[in-house]
Amino acid sequence: MPPREAAAGARDAMPPREAAAGASDAMPPREAAGGASDAMPPREAAAGARDAMPPREAAGGARELMDISGIESSGEERKKKRKRTSVDSPSLAITDVAGPSLATPDVASPSLATPDVVTRYCRARGSKKLKVDNSSVTIPSLATPDVASDSLATSRVARRGVATPRVATPDVDMSAVTISADASSAVPGTSTSDNATDINISGVDSVSDRNISSAIKRVSLLKKVTHKVSENFMVFMENTNFDLILSSVCCLKCFSNNIVFTFDHHHLETTVSAYCPECKNNVFVMKPRVHKDMNVATGRMVYAEMCTGGGYASFSRRTAMCNLPSLSFKTFSKYTALITDASVQSCKQIMAESREVIVREYGKLDIVPDPSGILDIDVTYDGTWHKRGHHSNLGIGVTIDAVTKLVIDYQIMCKFCFLCTFFECRLKSKKISEEQYEQWTENHKSVCCKNFTGSSGSMEAEAAILIWQRSLESNLRYKTVVCDGDSSTYKGLVELNNGAGPYRGVQVVKEECINHYSKRLKNRLTNLVKSHYNEKELKTGKKRKQFDLKKGMLTDFIIDKLAGYFQKNLRNHVDTDVVRMRNGILASFFHCSSSDTNPQHHLCPTGPNSWCFYQKAVAANITPPSHNTMKVHFQLDPAYFKEVHDIYKELTTDDMMTRCLKGRTQNPNESLHQRIWSYCNKALNRNKWQADFSASQAIAEYNAGYERSCLDIPLGFGRSLVTQRKLQAMDKRMQRKKPPKSKKRRLAMDTSYEPGGH
Structure with missing residues (x-):
């Protein structure tokens, strides 16, 4: 008979659950879930299975083992394409993955009735909420040997945070995988959250592994720092709603509800005071949190503005649109200076740790320091400018290790200082005397932005000279440098010390970037x-x-x-x-x-x-x-x-x-340049201090990731759960392996447009 009639007869002859359970003993779970794939087309088999039972029940027989009667399924949901839906469940963190085998011949076993199976089932059925007991669940073997590859299993387990039967291989033993469903484990001092699973990258043994992204290779080399996470969060509400809440407050002394509230605004914070006129009692005073001469809420807003590449004008407009009081330019500059100093110090600490990692990684390659303790390494160097052309006032030179791809050092060159220009104009207009100008200049030298005099094109070579001259302070010698075809940088290094080079007796070797x-x-x-x-002279008299x-x-x-x-x-x-x-x-x-x-x-x-x-x-x-x-x-x-x-x-x-011959490129430098100027808008005028923040913040993120480089801990703001989740999501997106871009193919042109076509 035709396949559809055979399928209809098979469904009428026995209940679908017994048919699926009997088939699961003789065939893999996908064939058992789909029905008799040899007898009918897959669409008809899937339609018959959906009318009788959910597809996961056919593979596991789990419906008799758990109560899922509250989960509804409609015809419209069945017609939708498979999409990943979020499940409001406790934090899931993979703690250990090891072992020789994941496969077992018995898939439809009672061991599938575990909380993670309920989680996956509800995700597939579109459930919004799910309650799982706060216990540690050990998942036994779940799938057959012929399901998927090892790389697919590893990526899906790390991405979804749960062990799924479809991503198992005989090379991994999931019996050693422990999934913690304790909701309270995500708050005190941990780095896991509901949205971003903590990916264990300690198994990266070699920086040459091509199965992982370059970001994971870099971040895995540095130590992972965990901070205590707080559940505190900022509240943004109108004052009328806040007055409604305060109207229900009474005096604890005389129990009078005739309370007088006063609001004192300072920057973006507000101090709320409650006074009882009946008993002359100060009910309470709510003061904003202050750390190191910086209000926390205002500091967070200024730091967020700096991370988006904005300045004072953008900050003032943003606060005005949010109906918030703004800051004066002097106060905004004070906050940016404090944040920039914290960013530079954090970047220096991360680069110092990166140099220690470089020494360790070169030791694995049997390259050790010389008797004086100096290690010869290979680096890539490239410069970048704030403006195109030959009129840029800002230039940055960055040195990156060629093996670990970690940033070692950088130098910012600036040939313009606004304050110097301002006081020179005042001197020319005779608003200040020469003695006053000289006294101001002497006090201004330590904070002057201008550290370079020359053409914009020579900034790259000058920055390289400064970086190479101080390399020995870190016990590193940049012996081999990969740079572009411009020979000004290499020529400037070779001509140091009367032609002896930056290291006198040791010659710097140049390699080419093949791009x-x-x-x-x-x-x-x-x-x-x-x-x-x-x-050729044309008829019009013009020459071509x-x-x-x-x-x-x-x-x-x-x-x-x-x-x-x-x-x-x-x-x-x-x-x-x-x-x-x-x-x-x-x-x-x-x-x-x-x-x-x-x-x-x-x-x-x-x-x-x-x-x-x-x-x-x-x-x-x-x-x-x-x-x-x-x-x-x-x-x-x-x-x-x-x-x-x-x-x-x-x-x-x-x-x-x-x-x-080594095929090295400056791609890491180009990637870092894009990240630097995302914090320092090229369309706007910027000074050296803004470039300092952009370079230090971008380098810290490039080496250690977003979670480690965030300044909420160095500034004393504290790490909140909301911030932690976002930073982990950004790290996960940065560490994702990007697939190679496909080449754009042009359509074949009509031959009538070719020379000699008809």
């Missing part, structure tokens, strides 16, 4: 094309440039493709040798410039699996197709061909290829 190095080819070819042109090399099909598209092939060959030949890397690069050049009369495929890989169509045809003993069918193809005059070939030879010398 920047491939751009050299593009720039050189583009400049070559622009240098060969003829001026005609580039000779573009006639030979060396267009911008071809140049971009050649630069892409150049970079790809650099990546494909990492950790090989100079000859193989050079031959791979030159093979792409000769391949694209070949013709039917002059094929140049001697450097292309041979054999039937070669990417070269010519070598593939030779291996198959067939006639190669015409070179005119190639997508990337150009033909040049012999003189122009020699110039292009000379560019390739200059970029593939032994010295340059040696610098690219």
